[in-house]
Amino acid sequence: MRMHRRFGRPRVGAFVVSLLAATALTSLAGPSRIAAQEPGAGVRQAVVTVKGMQCPFCAYGIQKQLKRLPGATKVEVELAKSQAIVSFTRDADVTDEQIQEAVRKAGFTAGDIEWRSSPKSTAGSQDRD
């Protein structure tokens, strides 16, 4: 019982801290969200799920095809996660269909495609590329 109480207080404290942190993060995230909506203001990444990508030769084939997409600057394949992460230049105008076609050329079928903005540090290194 005592133990429960001891752990109960920090939980309330943690909730308050989390709430404050979430509020602060939301305010910080504002400009990024806007940047993501405006082409040219942020580097974009597509996280492509490709099932059955356990064979490195196949994964590298997918990487090769994705690198050929217009504006693609970097492609990383994560065999363990069955994912390919494609980074694009700011002005790249690539559609899900183009990504699906590239994966199809490599002999696979693309699953979910999630678009996201790169973290700032990564974007910086890509700018140098």
Place this chain on the structure above:
Amino acid sequence: MGQGRSRIIRASVVLVVLMLAAAVPLERWGTRWTVPQAIAPAASYVLQATWDGATLPGGPLERPIGIAVAPSGDVYVTDALLRVARFDPSGAALGQWGREGAGPGEFSNPIGVAVGPDGVVYVSDYEQDRVQTFDATGEFLAEFGRPGSGPGEFNAPAGLAVDEAGHIYVTDFYNHRVQKFRPDGSFEVAVGHPGRLGPGALHYPTGVAVTPGGEVLVADAYNYQVQWFDRDGQPRRRIGYHLLWIWPRPVASAAGFFAPTDAGAGRDGVIHVADSGNHRIVMLSADGEYVTEWRVPDADPSVFSPEHLAVSADGATVYATDLGKGRVLVLRVNAPAR
């Protein structure tokens, strides 16, 4: 009503009989998996060492994939750091070369590596669709190949092999063939053709080797088989359950390979197959009979491995890349008594 029902039953019975009748020849059609025999008790693999390349100038091996043994006994490995690493037979790092780019000595994705009888090192680039040659220390010598599907052109060149006369064999992954080149890099003949059935049909081949008798062994990864060709490119025989893609069944040692990505043979003729989908190396006699196998004990289940392998000239050691674990596996071979 009753007549209709009996017709359906009769038709169903006929259909089942026809399916069974078709299944038997389909099962045997073109399959040459005549093994396994009883496992030879005296034959085995013993893991001697693993190399992580920690003393390489550019840091430890990262996703190693290609591997070759030179006549001197030195071992060459390609990895994801866009380099060729060189080790002595004890595993001591002797050096490395390569960097990102498209010029001489530069790579986008070096995959296959092979060493000729004169010590020349051949490296395939999966993305640049070319093969570069180097001396033993990494000095650039020449290159051949370009993107495409015509003679002498590649779409993702992977495994390499060089025969005693200096001919170069290159697995052309997305063109579903192996190409044979003369020692000067000019195209000589295509080995195999795209396909799923029949002798000589290849589907995403990844590895190639030359036997002491001069036959060409092709790891036909996604037809789940190993095929033998003569030096003119004519198919001779094959083993493996190559109908896996239409007639799936378990691929344990008794049934066949699952994505065999490389094969090699020592001077004694014993054949070793990197059965990557099963995370094992399979030993075969020179005639292709199953002898024994060795499973990678702590393989990463999310990555097929071993990818490529190389056999020392005396046939006593097999070196294999384990991409998922970032290491080279060094196995002593206890070959079967003749």
